Amino acid sequence: MNKQGPCEEVCDSLPTISHLNKGLGPMDRPMSAEQIAAERWNLLADDLSLPAAVLYEDKLKHNLHWMQRFIESYGARLAPHGKTTMAPKLLAMQLQAGAWGITMATAHQTRVAYAHGVRRVLMANQLVGRENMETIAALLRDPEFDYFCLVDSAENANQLGRFFQAKGLRLQVLLELGMQDGRTGVRNTAQLAELLEELSRWKEVIVLCGVEVYEGISQDEDVVRGFLQWALDMAKIIVARGAITRTPMILSGAGSAWFDVVAELFSSAQLEHPAEVVLRPGCYLTHDVGAYKSALLRIVENNPVARGMKSTLQPAMQIWAYVHSVPEPTKAIVGMGKRDAAFDSGLPTPALHVPQGSALPCAAPAHWRLTRMMDQHAYLEIAAGDSIHVGDKIAFDISHPCLTFDKWRYLMVVDEDYIVIDVVETFF
Amino acid sequence: MNKQGPCEEVCDSLPTISHLNKGLGPMDRPMSAEQIAAERWNLLADDLSLPAAVLYEDKLKHNLHWMQRFIESYGARLAPHGKTTMAPKLLAMQLQAGAWGITMATAHQTRVAYAHGVRRVLMANQLVGRENMETIAALLRDPEFDYFCLVDSAENANQLGRFFQAKGLRLQVLLELGMQDGRTGVRNTAQLAELLEELSRWKEVIVLCGVEVYEGISQDEDVVRGFLQWALDMAKIIVARGAITRTPMILSGAGSAWFDVVAELFSSAQLEHPAEVVLRPGCYLTHDVGAYKSALLRIVENNPVARGMKSTLQPAMQIWAYVHSVPEPTKAIVGMGKRDAAFDSGLPTPALHVPQGSALPCAAPAHWRLTRMMDQHAYLEIAAGDSIHVGDKIAFDISHPCLTFDKWRYLMVVDEDYIVIDVVETFF
Numbered sequence: 001m002n003k004q005g006p007c008e009e010v011c012d013s014l015p016t017i018s019h020l021n022k023g024l025g026p027m028d029r030p031m032s033a034e035q036i037a038a039e040r041w042n043l044l045a046d047d048l049s050l051p052a053a054v055l056y057e058d059k060l061k062h063n064l065h066w067m068q069r070f071i072e073s074y075g076a077r078l079a080p081h082g083k084t085t086m087a088p089k090l091l092a093m094q095l096q097a098g099a100w101g102i103t104m105a106t107a108h109q110t111r112v113a114y115a116h117g118v119r120r121v122l123m124a125n126q127l128v129g130r131e132n133m134e135t136i137a138a139l140l141r142d143p144e145f146d147y148f149c150l151v152d153s154a155e156n157a158n159q160l161g162r163f164f165q166a167k168g169l170r171l172q173v174l175l176e177l178g179m180q181d182g183r184t185g186v187r188n189t190a191q192l193a194e195l196l197e198e199l200s201r202w203k204e205v206i207v208l209c210g211v212e213v214y215e216g217i218s219q220d221e222d223v224v225r226g227f228l229q230w231a232l233d234m235a236k237i238i239v240a241r242g243a244i245t246r247t248p249m250i251l252s253g254a255g256s257a258w259f260d261v262v263a264e265l266f267s268s269a270q271l272e273h274p275a276e277v278v279l280r281p282g283c284y285l286t287h288d289v290g291a292y293k294s295a296l297l298r299i300v301e302n303n304p305v306a307r308g309m310k311s312t313l314q315p316a317m318q319i320w321a322y323v324h325s326v327p328e329p330t331k332a333i334v335g336m337g338k339r340d341a342a343f344d345s346g347l348p349t350p351a352l353h354v355p356q357g358s359a360l361p362c363a364a365p366a367h368w369r370l371t372r373m374m375d376q377h378a379y380l381e382i383a384a385g386d387s388i389h390v391g392d393k394i395a396f397d398i399s400h401p402c403l404t405f406d407k408w409r410y411l412m413v414v415d416e417d418y419i420v421i422d423v424v425e426t427f428f
Numbered sequence: 429m430n431k432q433g434p435c436e437e438v439c440d441s442l443p444t445i446s447h448l449n450k451g452l453g454p455m456d457r458p459m460s461a462e463q464i465a466a467e468r469w470n471l472l473a474d475d476l477s478l479p480a481a482v483l484y485e486d487k488l489k490h491n492l493h494w495m496q497r498f499i500e501s502y503g504a505r506l507a508p509h510g511k512t513t514m515a516p517k518l519l520a521m522q523l524q525a526g527a528w529g530i531t532m533a534t535a536h537q538t539r540v541a542y543a544h545g546v547r548r549v550l551m552a553n554q555l556v557g558r559e560n561m562e563t564i565a566a567l568l569r570d571p572e573f574d575y576f577c578l579v580d581s582a583e584n585a586n587q588l589g590r591f592f593q594a595k596g597l598r599l600q601v602l603l604e605l606g607m608q609d610g611r612t613g614v615r616n617t618a619q620l621a622e623l624l625e626e627l628s629r630w631k632e633v634i635v636l637c638g639v640e641v642y643e644g645i646s647q648d649e650d651v652v653r654g655f656l657q658w659a660l661d662m663a664k665i666i667v668a669r670g671a672i673t674r675t676p677m678i679l680s681g682a683g684s685a686w687f688d689v690v691a692e693l694f695s696s697a698q699l700e701h702p703a704e705v706v707l708r709p710g711c712y713l714t715h716d717v718g719a720y721k722s723a724l725l726r727i728v729e730n731n732p733v734a735r736g737m738k739s740t741l742q743p744a745m746q747i748w749a750y751v752h753s754v755p756e757p758t759k760a761i762v763g764m765g766k767r768d769a770a771f772d773s774g775l776p777t778p779a780l781h782v783p784q785g786s787a788l789p790c791a792a793p794a795h796w797r798l799t800r801m802m803d804q805h806a807y808l809e810i811a812a813g814d815s816i817h818v819g820d821k822i823a824f825d826i827s828h829p830c831l832t833f834d835k836w837r838y839l840m841v842v843d844e845d846y847i848v849i850d851v852v853e854t855f856f
Binding site: 019020021022023025026028046047048049050083105106107108109111112115125126128129130131132134135138152153155156159178181182183184185186187191217322323324325326327328333335338339343344374375376377379389390391402403406407409427428 | 476511536540543587755756761766856
């Protein structure tokens with residue numbers, strides 16, 4: 001894996017990975033990622049305590065560069081959403097591959113990024129609460145730290161203005177525009193006028209740098225396009241009022257499902273102010289076989305840039321687990337549960353099967369599927385007579401990387417021979 | 429909070445709590461739990477970075493003793509399921525209050541418990557896979573460590589026999605009986621005969637200590653009672669074959685929903701072998717306002733012991749979060765998401781409301797309710813005209829403690845004045 005800066009290299013050589021974590025190999029004391037890589041744990045040879053979370057280095061790197069190229073082909077900037085992985089090593093990879101900055105969702109997440117060398121964070125959320133503001137204020141003492149948060153109400157603007165004025169600090173914000181029936185964000189011109197008026201009172205403290213949207217709550221392309229067009233109309237109003245004080249202004253949108261549409265519409269927007277388009281997908285790095293696979297199928301079908309790239313994103317994360325029991329002819333119980341993989345957007349999908357004693361993964365039969373997950377177990381539907389035994393390993397593709405990453409403090413990075421070559425730490 | 433043994437006291441005074449975790453107060457370097465308690469962070473005065481997970485000391489202790497008394501009144505033993513909290517401080521509290529041992533779900537969890545001083549673990553799961561067996565084998569080198577795992581197949585019995593024989597170790601197991609259409613466990617007399625035959629081959633290595641069931645997959649009392657009765661009939665067969673080598677044998681069941689029924693049926697079982705009934709609820713310590721509240725209502729209505737106790741379990745955990753935006757008259761957006769609270773068994777419920785600038789929590793209006801959660805946000809349905817503002821704090825009761833605990837590395841223990849008096853670390 002790529003490293004970035006002296007901090008990561010030092011961390012990698014410190015024995016900070018406690019043996020009291022799940023999904024690791026033989027350890028009786030804390031070890032460093034370097035020491036672990038030197039052990040060459042073999043996933044296929046049962047060196048790991050399963051369940052374990054596995055990242056495939058080749059696929060990760062493929063996805064890393066695929067998205068960077070896609071975004072650049074629109075002349076846009078990539079600020080990958082770091083909340084997905086909360087893994088400083090992966091953030092460093094993304095920055096090294098050309099990302100403009102990292103998106104985060106909270107003050108805590110921003111602090112984690114900063115502590116690991118990230119110097120530009122777009123916090124795609126409101127900054128609320130004294131201690132959260134204190135966290136950001138402390139980071140802003142570093143003049144090299146470029147930080148933006150969202151603002152969508154006069155009330156919040158007033159709170160931010162008072163707090164950061166008292167600190168003698170300036171705060172960069174993006175004005176958030178929101179979808180009707182959606183999440184956060186200004187809904188109409190009345191709310192916009194009220195917010196701009198409040199911002200104008202705090203213009204020595206709050207620096208309005210651009211406009212932000214999150215379109216990912218809708219699953220309907222027409223709704224998304226209509227919303228983005230409305231947002232551009234509102235951006236024109238904001239520009240016309242002279243409220244923007246950054247050049248280029250930032251025009252930011254795009255979760256992992258509609259980045260093509262946002263890239264297309266925002267990069268061709270005609271605003272009376274130079275604009276920098278910043279897109280924020282997060283799930284592309286590992287991709288999945290659920291919601292984001294479906295989104296990608298649409299993108300590859302409709303988007304000329306994606307079609308021209310001749311490859312697509314690949315699922316780069318799997319959860320490996322053991323068959324614990326085959327108590328009924330059509331049911332096996334697997335040692336993986338809601339504690340190990342996301343389950344809110346489709347259950348994990350059996351991808352590989354490694355019979356006990358074999359070192360050869362084969363494709364899991366297409367008719368195998370999970371029907372239920374409990375905290376620590378999954379129910380696998382099989383056909384009577386299938387060859388499946390206690391101690392067999394199954395690798396599951398997942399749906400929704402965000403809620404899979406946050407179940408693991410350490411993920412194993414393996415090479416094409418299923419040898420652990422690095423360990424990725426998360427900070428949830 | 430109670431402490432147990434020198435280990436916990438030493439840990440509490442080491443500055444091992446990193447400031448890079450969510451839900452903490454002002455920190456710019458790692459601190460110890462003792463140092464944090466000395467700071468007297470005030471939840472109501474916005475000292476914490478929200479969202480934060482909060483445990484109420486008085487309610488925790490109430491629940492702790494309530495369940496211990498309930499189980500003891502049946503002459504049964506309590507082995508609280510530690511997978512719920514994975515918090516060594518809470519396990520120590522449970523042991524100090526009289527628990528017989530701790531239940532765990534995996535080899536990793538067992539190692540965490542052992543490393544924090546727990547010396548009796550009932551692992552309510554099959555032990556599968558070389559590295560998981562290695563983990564347990566290393567712990568079994570300590571003759572003071574009393575460990576049981578489940579076995580429900582001849583295949584697994586054979587694997588365990590071969591592994592532990594090669595190590596020169598003996599392994600204590602409970603034979604798991606399972607519900608039709610259920611999870612793990614022997615379903616019928618043919619499977620039982622096959623398993624007992626395999627166990628008899630390994631009797632120098634595998635010590636059959638009793639019988640275990642998990643009835644919690646059913647929500648129907650008649651089904652549960654029928655299953656428990658069948659399990660007792662099977663236990664009689666096992667006893668009659670002379671397969672049990674521990675006196676008293678262990679007869680274990682009960683998740684957090686049916687502990688009353690299991691206590692009643694198992695403690696009055698007539699077996700031709702002395703038996704020790706070991707019950708394994710886990711969620712009682714924090715309780716909830718969802719599935720386990722419903723279960724408790726049934727218990728209090730039906731169970732004479734529970735009725736006689738004159739108090740019931742109380743919800744002892746809440747997630748506190750800020751209102752981020754009130755973008756529509758009937759909708760507020762709260763800074764708490766699927767990363768912060770369980771959502772698989774009912775969404776969190778608004779319990780307390782602390783208006784911005786106030787230090788007085790009041791009951792949240794009864795008509796407030798969450799309608800949706802995303803990774804880092806929740807949609808709160810309100811009524812037009814409600815007094816709710818950006819920066820207000822809301823405390824949410826939760827449903828399903830297990831999947832709430834595992835979203836937090838540190839939980840704040842507060843006293844009745846909402847002052848942080850301890851920090852509970854988890855090991856997921």
